[in-house]
Amino acid sequence: MKPLAIGLTAGDPNGIGPEVALRAALRPQPANRRLVLIGHRAVWARAAAQIGRTLPPEVPDLEPPLPRRCTWDPDMAPPPAARPGQVRADAARAAYAYILSGAAAALNGRLAALVTAPISKEAFRLAGIRDPGHTELLARLAGVRRYAMMLFGEKIRVVLATRHLPLRNVADALTADAVVAAVELLARALPWMGFRRARIGVCGLNPHAGDGGALGGEEKTILAPALARCRRRGLHVAGPIPADAVFHQHLAGKYDAVVAMYHDQGLAPLKMLSFESGVNLTLGLPFVRTSPDHGTAFDLAGKNKANPASMTAALDWAARLAARKNPWA
DSSP: OOOEEEEEEOOOTTSSHHHHHHHHHHSOOOTTEEEEEESOHHHHHHHHHHHTOOOOOEESSOOSSOOSEEEEOOSOOOOOOOOTTOOOHHHHHHHHHHHHHHHHHHHTTSOSEEEOOOOOHHHHHHTTOOOOSHHHHHHHHHTOSOOEEEEEOSSOEEEESSOSOOHHHHHHHOOHHHHHHHHHHHHHHHHHHTOSSOOEEEEOSSGGGGGGGTTOSHIIIIIHHHHHHHHHTTOOEEEEEOHHHHHHHHHTTSOSEEEESSHHHHHHHHHHHHTTTOEEEEETOSSEEEEESSOOOGGGTTTTOOOOHHHHHHHHHHHHHHTSOOTTO
């Protein structure tokens, strides 16, 4: 089989990212995988010492042939000081550099996929980094305007129509175009993941999906017209459906995935079912990008207690999808 080079960024060095990425990379892997741990060598060395494992060798660049596992420290500034559990600007700047290097390598074809460890949005703000998160940053680097967050576990698959917004801003940010884009991106992603029929249920924004306008009008003014557009384009979409019903229907097999209107509407059921094994997949990119579904977990950093299951699932899905035709390549 052709070697498949997959990059894993360290994420925020003060969080659990280096630990879970290294743990996932050191698990038994198929023979064709080439895993590249992207970040300061010193950061990976601290993680290796913490978990009592030997660190893979370092490579100066990503030219083949690559070893089965390696670290790659692109031309970056000195590593940040080790401050486990602390929100610091220097750690955010390092995490940002790791993402830039990994994305560049994925865009120029040296990596088949990129798996990103968690960052701290608070630390990004301290460092003056304007991108609110991985999704928006990678979309900007790739030059794409239509993109979405998809999160999934063994039984549940969700795409968000809006992302990281204060709840009071969600209704103002929700547009018919945003809903149509989320549905269309999901409809292209599902066959990529193995769901050929791509049956999609769409949440209402308000309780009881607005209850005929008694509890809000967005279902009539935004969602219904958006879904009518989707149906005219031949997409298998139903809704708007009350959020307290659609996930039960999804789990019962009526839909292959759900479009949620805002972050916690989709992630609460996702994490209830797949907290330790959920995967985040960015739709719309010309390369595969996955990540675990959790954050930096600063309270666990440096304590050798982090669970790598979600990172392991993200790595396995990155390899699986990289071996298939990317609908946005």
